[in-house]
Amino acid sequence: MTDDTPTAPEGRQSGTRQRIQQVALELFAEYGYDKTSLREIAERLGVTKAALYYHFKSKEAIIAAVFEEILEEMDGFIAWTKTQPRTSTARQQIAQRYVESSKGASSVMRLFQENGPAMRELKVGEQMRDRLIDLVNTLTPEHASVPDKLRIRIALFAVQLSRFSMQDVPVEELDAAIVEVVFELLDRVSWE
Known part of the structure; x- marks a missing residue:
């Protein structure tokens, strides 16, 4: 089982959330907040958009975290x-x-x-x-x-x-x- 699956244990979910935040920040820095989509974040992470959506429903939720x-x-x-x-x-x-x-x-x-x-x-x-x-x-x-x-x-x-x-x-x-x-x-x- 990988970090990016919704069934990951709680400690691993936390690591996944942190990785999502890190990658999102990298993309926001590269392309700007407005020009970065959840799809692009998922692609950079190598996960499906559904897996990303499990952790964060929006870019605003990522920024809030x-x-x-x-x-x-x-x-x-x-x-x-x-x-x-x-x-x-x-x-x-x-x-x-x-x-x-x-x-x-x-x-x-x-x-x-x-x-x-x-x-x-x-x-x-x-x-x-x-x-x-x-x-x-x-x-x-x-x-x-x-x-x-x-x-x-x-x-x-x-x-x-x-x-x-x-x-x-x-x-x-x-x-x-x-x-x-x-x-x-x-x-x-x-x-x-």
């Missing part, structure tokens, strides 16, 4: 951030945790950036936007100046942009630089 873990991690990060004091040490920890948590999401965020119009129309796009707004609001002091609001937004959005546009830099070196810059921007914000 991909983003589910990211959204859960963001929720945890935002909740943790809300409990942190607004000290320089806490801002350093926020910067480090945000950069660390963004590592696994870089290919998904790239998909989001490259397929913006399509992603914005999906429920998951709205959920992602809402989480990012919540994070920005969590880090923005009530009486923040416009430059401080801009620093916070640049700090957060620069993380994914850097991962996307600086792939020629070794990951460890890039992560250290991102943490440094994010912290510098957050530390310049007036928190009183």
